[in-house]
Structure formats: structure tokens, C-alpha cells
Amino acid sequence: EAQVTQNPRYLITVTGKKLTVTCSQNMNHEYMSWYRQDPGLGLRQIYYSMNVEVTDKGDVPEGYKVSRKEKRNFPLILESPSPNQTSLYFCASSPSSGNTIYFGEGSWLTVV
């Protein structure tokens, strides 16, 4: 089954404790992205990747890091999480630019 898988789905963590949200897609898509969803603000792009070792900032990259060492994986790293990073995070993939975006199921992250 074609899918985007992200883990963990739910996480409560403390300020400053590094965490990684993993993302994997099995559709051989070139493009992968991370979004955060907050009430009233919609979906905001954090980072995106156009291919292995090619990443770029989205609209809200501060406080996040990403890497794309393999085509299928695109982890999101929060080096020192803060409460304002409490949000619902979506990983997504797409076969090309200007094409359908396939979202993962989402990861609820709470930073206390």
C-alpha cells in the first residue's frame, strides 16, 4: 500500500530535550516536506526536499533541522524543543513539483 509513515504519532516532551520525528515513504517520490498545523494558521511548510541531499527552507524553519540521506526518509529534528513548537506535524511526499501531495497521518507533539 502506498503510504507516508511518520513516528511517533503522539509525543509529550520537555523543553530542550532533542527529538526526532521520522518519516518514510514507499512511493519513490522525489519531493518530501514537513508542515505544521496550528489553529487559525493552516498548514505551514517547515522544510522541503527536492531530492537526496537537497533541502530548502519553507516558511517557518526556525528551530528545526532536516536531512535527506535516502530518498525514502526525511526526518524532522528538533534540537532544543520549546513550548511554541507544540503542534500537529505532517510529513508529506509528492512525485514532482506541482503535483498531488500525499500526507502522513500526523504527529501530535507537546512540549512542556
Place this chain on the structure above:
Amino acid sequence: GENVEQHPSTLSVQEGDSAVIKCTYSDSASNYFPWYKQELGKRPQLIIDIRSNVGEKKDQRIAVTLNKTAKHFSLHITETQPEDSAVYFCAASKEGGGYQKVTFGTGTKLQVIP
């Protein structure tokens, strides 16, 4: 950068009526405009999209129109049903050139009242 504004933020309609959601964008170079539906507790999923070389596209009860000159596009849902209740997001991006920056609107919560 691109800015996408979406209105209204909430919309209530009676079952069977039509619903219209409007979006405007700022970057005239944007040429791909998808609409995503997000049911409660689920991921967003594409329902329809339109490219800048087309003025209108229909898929059963759903249609999207695009006015490039005015830089706005709209989602039209006819004969609404309770299962249409969800949050709808519009988006704008550029197709081609290896560019994948996507800007979403802030969403419209549609409630269809039986």
C-alpha cells in the same frame, strides 16, 4: 514570497445547498492550485486541483474556478451532504523547475447541517 488568503474561515450551509470558498494569491508566477479536504482527526487529502492554463475544472459535485488576472480561485460544492463537513485548504505553488515550496491558505471549516 507567496501569500494565500482564504475566506471564509467558517461556513455553515443546509444540506443540499451550495458552498463556495474563495482564495487569493499574491505571486503571479504561481501556476498550480490544489484544494485539500481534512476530515476531523485525519490527514489532508487532495480533492481537486487546477493549473493556470485552465479556467474551470469539475469533478461531480465539486468545481474549481481560476481567475489569473485577479489572482483568485474558488472551490464550489453543490448539493452539499453531511459528509462534506470538514476543513478545506487551498494552496498555491509553482510547477516545474524543481521547485516545491507550497503555500496553503488558513483553512475553511465547512459544516453541513442535515
